[in-house]
Amino acid sequence: xxxxxxxxxxxxxxxxxxxxxxxxxxxxxxxxxxxxxxxxxxxxxxxxxxxxxxxxxxxxxxxxxxxxxxxxxxxxxxxxxxxxxxxxxxxxxxxxxxxxxxxxxxxxxxxxxxxxxxxxxxxxxxxxxxxxxxxxxxxxxxxxxxxxxxxxxxxxxxxxxxxxxxxxxxxxxxxxxxxxxxxxxxxxxxxxxxxxxxxxxxxxxxxxxxxxxxxxxxxxxxxxxxxxxxxxxxxxxxxxxxxxxxxxxxxxxxxxxxxxxxxxxxxxxxxxxxxxxxxxxxxxxxxxxxxxxxxxxxxxxxxxxxxxxxxxxxxxxxxxxxxxxxxxxxxxxxxxxxxxxxxxxxxxxxxxxxxxxxxxxxxx
Amino acid sequence: xxxxxxxxxxxxxxxxxxxxxxxxxxxxxxxxxxxxxxxxxxxxxxxxxxxxxxxxxxxxxxxxxxxxxxxxxxxxxxxxxxxxxxxxxxxxxxxxxxxxxxxxxxxxxxxxxxxxxxxxxxxxxxxxxxxxxxxxxxxxxxxxxxxxxxxxxxxxxxxxxxxxxxxxxxxxxxxxxxxxxxxxxxxxxxxxxxxxxxxxxxxxxxxxxxxxxxxxxxxxxxxxxxxxxxxxxxxxxxxxxxxxxxxxxxxxxxxxxxxxxxxxxxxxxxxxxxxxxxxxxxxxxxxxxxxxxxxxxxxxxxxxxxxxxxxxxxxxxxxxxxxxxxxxxxxxxxxxxxxxxxxxxxxxxxxxxxxxx
Numbered sequence: 001x002x003x004x005x006x007x008x009x010x011x012x013x014x015x016x017x018x019x020x021x022x023x024x025x026x027x028x029x030x031x032x033x034x035x036x037x038x039x040x041x042x043x044x045x046x047x048x049x050x051x052x053x054x055x056x057x058x059x060x061x062x063x064x065x066x067x068x069x070x071x072x073x074x075x076x077x078x079x080x081x082x083x084x085x086x087x088x089x090x091x092x093x094x095x096x097x098x099x100x101x102x103x104x105x106x107x108x109x110x111x112x113x114x115x116x117x118x119x120x121x122x123x124x125x126x127x128x129x130x131x132x133x134x135x136x137x138x139x140x141x142x143x144x145x146x147x148x149x150x151x152x153x154x155x156x157x158x159x160x161x162x163x164x165x166x167x168x169x170x171x172x173x174x175x176x177x178x179x180x181x182x183x184x185x186x187x188x189x190x191x192x193x194x195x196x197x198x199x200x201x202x203x204x205x206x207x208x209x210x211x212x213x214x215x216x217x218x219x220x221x222x223x224x225x226x227x228x229x230x231x232x233x234x235x236x237x238x239x240x241x242x243x244x245x246x247x248x249x250x251x252x253x254x255x256x257x258x259x260x261x262x263x264x265x266x267x268x269x270x271x272x273x274x275x276x277x278x279x280x281x282x283x284x285x286x287x288x289x290x291x292x293x294x295x296x297x298x299x300x301x302x303x304x305x306x307x308x309x310x311x312x313x314x315x316x317x318x319x320x321x322x323x324x325x326x327x328x329x330x331x332x333x334x335x336x337x338x339x340x341x342x343x344x345x346x347x348x349x350x351x352x353x354x355x356x357x358x359x360x361x362x363x364x
Numbered sequence: 365x366x367x368x369x370x371x372x373x374x375x376x377x378x379x380x381x382x383x384x385x386x387x388x389x390x391x392x393x394x395x396x397x398x399x400x401x402x403x404x405x406x407x408x409x410x411x412x413x414x415x416x417x418x419x420x421x422x423x424x425x426x427x428x429x430x431x432x433x434x435x436x437x438x439x440x441x442x443x444x445x446x447x448x449x450x451x452x453x454x455x456x457x458x459x460x461x462x463x464x465x466x467x468x469x470x471x472x473x474x475x476x477x478x479x480x481x482x483x484x485x486x487x488x489x490x491x492x493x494x495x496x497x498x499x500x501x502x503x504x505x506x507x508x509x510x511x512x513x514x515x516x517x518x519x520x521x522x523x524x525x526x527x528x529x530x531x532x533x534x535x536x537x538x539x540x541x542x543x544x545x546x547x548x549x550x551x552x553x554x555x556x557x558x559x560x561x562x563x564x565x566x567x568x569x570x571x572x573x574x575x576x577x578x579x580x581x582x583x584x585x586x587x588x589x590x591x592x593x594x595x596x597x598x599x600x601x602x603x604x605x606x607x608x609x610x611x612x613x614x615x616x617x618x619x620x621x622x623x624x625x626x627x628x629x630x631x632x633x634x635x636x637x638x639x640x641x642x643x644x645x646x647x648x649x650x651x652x653x654x655x656x657x658x659x660x661x662x663x664x665x666x667x668x669x670x671x672x673x674x675x676x677x678x679x680x681x682x683x684x685x686x687x688x689x690x691x692x693x694x695x696x697x698x699x700x701x702x703x704x705x706x707x708x709x710x711x712x713x714x715x716x717x718x719x720x721x
Contacts, residue, residue, distance in 0.1 A: 076532075236647055248430075305475055
């Protein structure tokens with residue numbers, strides 16, 4: 001029996017490894033490396049595979065890289081900067097040709113600078129993408145570039161969208177007719193620049209438009225809450241956090257007591273969908289009857305479907321394909337030694353160190 | 365358990381005749397043994413004075429719903445803790461089963477349906493599938509724990525990674541590309557979060573009933589079956605249990621399978637309750653569940669624990685969550701309060717254990 005088990009275990013391990021190697025071989029032939037001048041892999045480091053938006057970037061990247069005939073290798077840092085830095089070291093040791101890094105730690109420059117220094121020592125180009133890295137870090141190395149979004153822009157656009165929507169539909173949104181709109185804001189994570197900007201501008205910009213139209217500013221549903229937002233305590237921008245919060249809010253605030261929350265703003269679509277689930281349980285946003293306007297960011301497919309059936313109001317689209325497109329263009333330019341910004345839309349280039357992929361409003 | 369330390373009821377006169385020292389000891393023991401109930405009572409009174417709406421009907425229903433949604437996973441983990449183990453793969457198992465449930469129960473013709481040709485599967489079939497998935501997770505966990513005498517922490521640390529990888533691969537199926545699974549069929553959402561009955565204008569969701577049934581079933585399994593007795597025997601002393609003819613291997617594997625089934629049920633409920641499942645669904649669920657068990661007196665020392673304790677533990681955590689929201693306290697405080705309560709609960713628990721020794 002003992003022998004049998006150990007045999008079984010060894011078999012498991014062996015098949016595991018051969019399984020992996022087969023996969024790798026397949027990937028290599030898949031990516032069809034016809035151009036022998038291109039040495040080494042394009043190594044792409046994602047901050048976490050669990051992020052829905054990053055998953056769309058990854059699928060778009062895989063496709064673009066394959067189409068461009070480049071060999072590539074993906075890494076998942078699973079939200080851990082130490083893991084990512086070690087992955088970068090491994091890739092450099094393996095002889096990577098270009099590093100595309102979706103940095104984990106955006107709180108300080110150290111992690112990004114560390115990666116730049118590692119790459120600089122071996123003269124390997126580094127392209128940071130999606131999560132922002134400081135100008136000083138990028139400019140410390142001539143083969144370094146940032147492909148991102150203007151991280152404040154999503155918040156600004158969301159605020160503008162909300163402001164305009166409210167000006168057009170003020171009376172129907174103002175359920176208790178007190179002349180003010182009470183709202184709730186769901187923040188994805190503490191200490192994340194994008195979350196902070198979205199939380200701030202989503203409301204501020206809406207207020208500007210409301211004030212211009214002669215309407216009062218938005219009112220946070222709970223006056224005692226000094227933060228003016230509710231945050232996912234696990235920092236995962238998750239729908240579950242929004243569902244639990246929204247359910248708790250609806251237990252205390254309702255139309256019957258004349259203090260119903262009249263507007264829901266979320267940092268991302270996941271949280272928007274979570275809030276909708278709780279609203280639906282309370283009899284709102286079911287397609288028929290009353291709908292509380294809910295706004296998100298990302299335009300995930302699930303959110304687009306919600307907007308199409310009228311249970312969600314609007315979102316801001318982060319262009320995953322556009323980002324992958326720009327990334328692969330720049331990668332090719334680095335490999336072929338062309339000018340770095342070849343083939344990039346000029347109005348998206350910022351100060352010779354950064355490419356910003358524009359956001360779009362999405363209301364169906 | 366420690367019957368000698370609890371004041372016998374209806375013997376107040378006898379209590380008064382005791383010397384002062386004994387009286388004091390009995391009182392402090394009673395205080396410690398019921399610490400959680402006292403904390404809950406104080407918390408409720410304090411929050412209600414500050415925000416009276418805390419005890420309104422809709423708020424009570426909300427707290428009970430939150431408790432119900434988090435109960436099955438905690439009941440599952442509790443069994444593993446009784447065996448002096450733990451299970452940190454629980455959250456990921458919930459995530460996987462939630463994703464599978466959601467993917468199999470999307471509306472026919474939904475634009476981003478994972479399996480476009482599937483239509484909508486019958487609920488019972490999906491329920492059986494996710495229970496089977498949970499059971500397989502439990503089987504693997506239990507097998508490695510029982511067969512190789514590995515600590516459950518290590519085993520479930522490994523399986524948690526394997527499950528996460530599986531979730532990521534599962535979400536890449538078809539044209540899904542790692543996207544959130546949404547667009548659920550009404551039969552599914554109605555079965556879980558539809559209205560069971562309306563009381564005073566407040567709708568009570570159906571999953572409260574399911575959670576209640578599961579709790580009763582688990583109570584029967586723990587207290588009225590041979591398997592339950594074996595579980596406690598193995599938990600308090602594996603060697604002794606083995607000598608007295610308990611099949612230790614089978615008991616451990618069964619406890620983990622039962623836990624896995626609970627995760628499957630939790631996933632099935634969460635899939636519809638939240639209505640959008642992604643790779644981050646279920647993350648960290650196990651830490652709350654383990655905390656709830658510990659707070660409720662399911663001891664890491666093994667061999668002790670009650671279903672009612674688990675329910676109380678989950679309930680207390682939800683009271684803190686809702687209460688701090690009602691009090692508009694910053695989320696930062698929640699971590700601190702939660703940490704302090706878990707620490708206090710463990711200390712009280714160990715005090716009992718040491719006293720018994």
